[in-house]
Each structure stands twice: as C-alpha cells, then as structure tokens.
Amino acid sequence: MRLLVIEDELPMRTALVETLAAEGYRVKAAGDGISGLETACMETFDLVLLDVMMPGLDGYAVCRELRKRGRGMPVLMLTAKGQIDDRVDGLDSGADDYLVKPFSLRELLARVRALLRRRERDQAVPEVLELGTTVIDFRKSSISQGDRVHPLSEKEAGMLRLLAAYAGETVSREKFLDVVWGYNAFPSTRTVDNFISALRAKLEQDPANPVHLVTVRGTGYRLEQDSPAGERSHQE
Structure with missing residues (x-):
C-alpha cells in the first residue's frame, strides 16, 4: 500500500513517515500543499494523510x-482545529475522515487501516450493478429503470456501494455512519433510515414493499440482488 503524507511541520512529517513505514506501508511525503497536490495527481496512492493548516494552499483546498x-x-485530514464547523468543512471538502491533534499513533494507525479496508471493499464493487430491471451505475451516480433515470447523491452512492460490498449480509446503521459519513460527522441513525427511504423511492418498483433494500429489524439493512416473487422486507 502506498501512502502520501502532506504535512508542513518537519517533526510531525518525520514521525508520521517513520510510524507508517514501520507498519510496512510505502510512504512518500510532501512539505506543503502545492507540492503535495502535484504529487497526489502525478502518482498513484492508496491513501493521503493531509494536514489542514499549511501556508500557500491549505488542506481544504488541496482536498477539494x-x-x-x-x-x-x-483522505485522512490531520489538524489542530477541533471545532464542529472545522470538521464539517473538512468532510464537505471531500475528506473521508478527520483526526484532531494531538492524537495517539495507535488511533492514527487504526483509522488508516479502516480507510484502506473501505477502499478495498469499494474496489470490489462492480461499476454497474443490475437488480432485476433496475440498473445502478456508480460511474454516472445514477439509477435507471427503463426510461426513468434518477441521480444519486454522494451519500446515496456511498450507501449503495457499501450494501453491494456486503451483498446478502446485514449492514448496521452504525456502519453506514462510520463508512459513509465518517467518524467525526454528527448524523443520527434516523438519518440512515431517511436515506434508505429515498433510495427505495428510486430503486424499488414498490417502495412500500421493497424486495432489494431489505430491512433487518432492529439492526440495519441488506441488499438482495435476487427478488423472488412474494419476498418482502421485515418493516420496523
């Protein structure tokens, strides 16, 4: 796995590179946002660790x-700014997770492993998924049913990718929040339910009686790629 560290403070940059290299990762480093952006665009990396407060081009701008x-x-953002608005700005700029300094190296490594696992799951999901007469196209972020085409938001596409990665298995509401919204976002499990309802309206022939986005009572949701006649979800 190749990791890129973009951090302007030399002691922190050195510590991150040494810690990650000791775990077996191949690590490259950049000391400012401009060179970090160029490196990230010219080479292939599995994960970027990105400091927010940098001169010239800050982490938010780099991520966007x-x-x-x-x-x-x-992208895992690293920053001394821990206010809710700062975290929201980081996630809205496209970051996948947010870690506030000072942090323990154990937590950093755990976050890195989690993001890499998520990436592997995402890469295992086909770009086009067919559910009966419904086609989910992750490249176009859309769901089509015949002539009807429904756009997918970033969060909706993320939820469907996660469900597809665990097709036939139950995905808990908490896992949706961790993977799609990130550790430091602040939605509730009710947010997941609302998004599922919106997805059913786009994906199911009969949203009130879904056969593909199935509710697992008290736990979460499951994606069924086959839809035998008469199959219905266990509604809460």
Whole structure:
C-alpha cells in the first residue's frame, strides 16, 4: 500500500513517515500543499494523510482540488482545529475522515487501516450493478429503470456501494455512519433510515414493499440482488 503524507511541520512529517513505514506501508511525503497536490495527481496512492493548516494552499483546498480532478483515494485530514464547523468543512471538502491533534499513533494507525479496508471493499464493487430491471451505475451516480433515470447523491452512492460490498449480509446503521459519513460527522441513525427511504423511492418498483433494500429489524439493512416473487422486507 502506498501512502502520501502532506504535512508542513518537519517533526510531525518525520514521525508520521517513520510510524507508517514501520507498519510496512510505502510512504512518500510532501512539505506543503502545492507540492503535495502535484504529487497526489502525478502518482498513484492508496491513501493521503493531509494536514489542514499549511501556508500557500491549505488542506481544504488541496482536498477539494483532488476531488475536482477525479482523484478518489481516501483522505485522512490531520489538524489542530477541533471545532464542529472545522470538521464539517473538512468532510464537505471531500475528506473521508478527520483526526484532531494531538492524537495517539495507535488511533492514527487504526483509522488508516479502516480507510484502506473501505477502499478495498469499494474496489470490489462492480461499476454497474443490475437488480432485476433496475440498473445502478456508480460511474454516472445514477439509477435507471427503463426510461426513468434518477441521480444519486454522494451519500446515496456511498450507501449503495457499501450494501453491494456486503451483498446478502446485514449492514448496521452504525456502519453506514462510520463508512459513509465518517467518524467525526454528527448524523443520527434516523438519518440512515431517511436515506434508505429515498433510495427505495428510486430503486424499488414498490417502495412500500421493497424486495432489494431489505430491512433487518432492529439492526440495519441488506441488499438482495435476487427478488423472488412474494419476498418482502421485515418493516420496523
């Protein structure tokens, strides 16, 4: 696994590189946002660790530009700013997770492992998924049923990717929040239920009696790729 560390403070940059290298990762480092952005766009990385407070081009701007250029690798933001608005700004700029300094190296490594596992799951999901007469196209972020095409938001597409990665298995509400919204976002489990309802309206022939997005009572949801006649979800 190749990791890129973008951090302007030399002691922190050195500590991160040494810690990650000791875990077996191949690590490259950049000392400012501009060179970090160029490196991230010219080479292939499985994960970027990105400091927020940097001169010239800060972490928010770097992350937004990465997403604008179609670079989809996970981004873990590292910052001394811990206010809710700062975390929201980081996630809205396209980051996948947010870690506030000072942090323990054990937690950092745990976050890195979690993001890399999520990336592996995402890569295992086909770009086009067919559910009966319904087609989910992750490349176009859309769901189509015949002539009807429904756009998918980033969160909706993320939820469907997670469900597809665990097809036939139950995905808990908490896992949706961790994977799709990130550790430091602040939605409730009711948010997940609301998004599922919206997805059913786009995906199911009869949203009131879904056969693909199945509720597992008291736990979460499951994606069924086959839809035998008469199959219905166990509604809460």
